[in-house]
Amino acid sequence: MPSQLSPERVRQSITAHAASKGEEIHLRFPRLGWAELNQLLGDPNHTRYPCEVVFGSVGLFPGEFAHADPKGDRPEDGFRILVHPFFQSRLDQVPILVLYHLVTVNYGEFVSAEDAEVFGAAAMGLDREDYYAAVCRLADELDAAGNPALGGGAQRLGAGAATPADPPSRAGTDSAASIPMQDKKCADFDKI
Numbered sequence: 001m002p003s004q005l006s007p008e009r010v011r012q013s014i015t016a017h018a019a020s021k022g023e024e025i026h027l028r029f030p031r032l033g034w035a036e037l038n039q040l041l042g043d044p045n046h047t048r049y050p051c052e053v054v055f056g057s058v059g060l061f062p063g064e065f066a067h068a069d070p071k072g073d074r075p076e077d078g079f080r081i082l083v084h085p086f087f088q089s090r091l092d093q094v095p096i097l098v099l100y101h102l103v104t105v106n107y108g109e110f111v112s113a114e115d116a117e118v119f120g121a122a123a124m125g126l127d128r129e130d131y132y133a134a135v136c137r138l139a140d141e142l143d144a145a146g147n148p149a150l151g152g153g154a155q156r157l158g159a160g161a162a163t164p165a166d167p168p169s170r171a172g173t174d175s176a177a178s179i180p181m182q183d184k185k186c187a188d189f190d191k192i
Contacts, residue, residue: 018103018115022122034091048106050078053098055088065139066097068104079105086142096134099123
C-alpha cells in the first residue's frame with residue numbers, strides 16, 4: 001500500500017522541484033533578458049501552459065507589480081502575466097518580476113512565496129536573498145513612483161493594439177495567482 005506524503009513533505013518536494021527547474025533555466029539562459037524571457041515563456045519544457053507578458057494596470061490590485069492571470073477556465077487555455085506598465089520601459093528588469101509569478105503558471109495553487117523566490121533566484125543565477133532584494137527594490141520603485149497607471153488597459157509589447165485585460169477575479173491576495181511575499185524586508189511586501 002502506497003504511503004501518503006505529509007503536507008510538509010509535499011511542500012519540500014515542490015520547493016526542490018522549483019529550484020531544480022530554475023537551475024535548468026539558468027543553464028539554458030545564463031543572461032536572462034527580455035528576448036530570453038519570451039523564448040522561455042514559449043518553451044513547454046520550462047513553462048507548463050501557454051503564457052505571455054501583458055503590460056497594463058487593469059487587473060492589478062493597487063501596489064501590485066504583476067500577477068499571473070488565467071485566460072480561461074482551464075490552465076491549458078494559457079495565462080497572461082500582467083506586469084504594471086511602469087516597467088514597460090525597463091524590459092531588462094521584467095524577467096525578475098515575471099519569474100516570481102511564473103511558478104503560479106507551473107505549479108498552480110500549491111506554490112508559496114518561498115517557491116517563487118527559490119525558483120526566481122535559481123533561474124537568474126542569484127542567491128535567494130539577492131533575488132528577493134531585487135524584487136523588493138523594483139516593488140519599492142513602483143510604490144515610490146506613486147504606482148502610476150500609464151493609460152490603463154493592457155498592451156502587449158510589440159503587438160501595437162490594446163489587449164483587454166479582465167478585472168481582478170481573485171478573491172484576495174492569497175490566491176494562487178497572487179503570491180504575497182512572506183518577509184517584511186520589502187516596504188510593500190503585502191501588495192506584491
